[in-house]
Amino acid sequence: MKAPKVLGAAAITAGLLLLALPCFAHHSFAAEFDANNCREFTGILTKIDWQNPHGYFYLDIKDSGGKVESWSFQTYALITLKRAGVDRQFFVDNIGKEIWVKGCLAKNGRTNYAAAGLLKAPDGVLRQMGQLQDER
């Protein structure tokens, strides 16, 4: 009788987990970005697109050969950023400054494009920019 009880409990737990996951997930960044292909970036902030469903900011980043390329980084939805204390003015104030980002690359191979997970501006505060760091 013990085995069916254990199996039953396992089935209920699995069902609850399956159902609970989408309750809290907005959508999965990991569907579009590769959580196993993440890296750190450092570059100069050049622009912010403050639009929904996601913000995008742009960094000029030097590659290993010294060539500068523009990269775009996806953020949380603007409402989420704002409720986490990151507003548009934060990006405006940091344009032209050096920014550190940890982000993950797109699964479809699009170049110079990543989802931002963490960001550090010259003030040294580590800010969450997206879900990737939550999912790892």
Next chain:
Amino acid sequence: MKLLRYDVACTAVLMLFFILPLPTDAQTTEQYTIKVMPPGGPTPRLADGHPDLSGLWLPNSAGQGVSGRYGVDPAARRQFDPKMTPEEPPSFQSWAAAKIKAMTPTELELSKSSVNCMPRGVPAIWLQNPYGTMLVHKPGIFVQLFEVLNNFRVIPTDGSPHAKYPEPLFHGDSVGRWAGDTLVDDGISFDERTFIMPNGWFHSDELHVIERYSRPSMNYLIVQITVDDPKVLTKPWTSAPRRWTLANDKINEFYCTNNHELEELEKLKGLESQGK
């Protein structure tokens, strides 16, 4: 009448249960800077004596944003504790389960309103919405203003019947009535392009949704959804009573105008279909 008795009983149980904050580990709670919001004062009332559900509500137990922040008590992130109020998974008919299972991860992602910017619809807008909702409540009328995609609903609570010839709508045709201190919305006639949950759970034209709203205290709104869909499910499904908390915040605009995800995921789907 059977539904009415159920609602009155549910209201009584929920009033007792949700007036208390979700339990947390006392030894670890102190380390968090964002905690479970206390219940607050008594339930505010409308001029007609019914609970006033007005306020800006967030889908968590913190009364403030929790995503993208450090120091959040896990209990403050959630709307219910599955150990205390477990939710059964939906019971799909075999053909429906097979249809969902056949979706690839990318197809599943493309179906999500958070990706394709289609309206979430009812009841998804209460089940899969991470943003705030402002409720404006007057005797006879219940207005829901959603941040997400700037959607809105106006639900009569004055005894109005369903439309004689209801059209399929993303938010359906809903009418509200009071069962004790619970406002019960009855919804029919839903657009079939929406999903109940962002896990492929689609619905048919026979979807019937019951939404139960209660406010056991100043800071807590409890929303419980029942989904009846005899073409897709083998039996009705009822959500856990989910807690929304009152936020001292403004409602935000959210027009989906710069959506890169659809294009990027379509490219990924194309690569997947080529076996790359």
